[in-house]
Amino acid sequence: MRRYLARSWISEKLEGGPSAIHGMGVIARASIARGERVMEFGGLALPGEAVDTDIHRVRSIWQADEDLWLALPLTDTAPSLDENLNHSCDANCGLADEVTLVARRDIEAGEEITLDQGTWNYTFEEGVYTVDQAHCSCGASDCRKDLKEDDWKLPAVRERYRGHFHPLLQRMIDRG
Numbered sequence: 258m259r260r261y262l263a264r265s266w267i268s269e270k271l272e273g274g275p276s277a278i279h280g281m282g283v284i285a286r287a288s289i290a291r292g293e294r295v296m297e298f299g300g301l302a303l304p305g306e307a308v309d310t311d312i313h314r315v316r317s318i319w320q321a322d323e324d325l326w327l328a329l330p331l332t333d334t335a336p337s338l339d340e341n342l343n344h345s346c347d348a349n350c351g352l353a354d355e356v357t358l359v360a361r362r363d364i365e366a367g368e369e370i371t372l373d374q375g376t377w378n379y380t381f382e383e384g385v386y387t388v389d390q391a392h393c394s395c396g397a398s399d400c401r402k403d404l405k406e407d408d409w410k411l412p413a414v415r416e417r418y419r420g421h422f423h424p425l426l427q428r429m430i431d432r433g
């Protein structure tokens with residue numbers, strides 16, 4: 258099994274700041290080139306049954322594989338910038354593997370870093386951190402407005418993010 262980081266790695270080109278989309282976001286403080294790695298998600302590696310929002314930070318919870326999740330315990334109170342990562346229907350970043358976030362295009366200093374939930378989410382289970390954004394106001398010209406757990410099935414989403422889906426969803430796509 259791959260060794261996952263105990264905490265997320267965040268590019269030093271990123272910082273927290275007010276978001277035009279939702280609350281606090283992740284902002285580029287320097288230009289980022291297409292393909293550049295910007296985050297690697299980490300946390301305690303846990304089976305699904307051990308993930309519990311009573312003891313884990315809800316926005317830190319990330320599914321790595323079928324029954325493998327990453328999460329930070331509530332006892333860890335240090336900030337982790339990936340918890341501020343917002344959804345956009347025209348996200349400038351995407352996944353290179355189950356934990357690595359890369360720039361899909363060149364990003365300028367001051368731009369907000371975003372990831373489309375349609376590239377990794379396939380369930381709206383209670384506690385999944387996109388719930389507070391189910392009604393999207395990301396500002397994209399083709400914003401989907403109501404985010405759903407099957408957005409990954411939409412042809413436009415598949416086309417836009419080709420090669421940048423979570424491997425779990427990619428396998429579901431490949432199965433047809």
Ligand SMILES: [Zn+2]
Pocket residue numbers: 345346347393394395396397399400401402
């Ligand atoms: Zn949107």
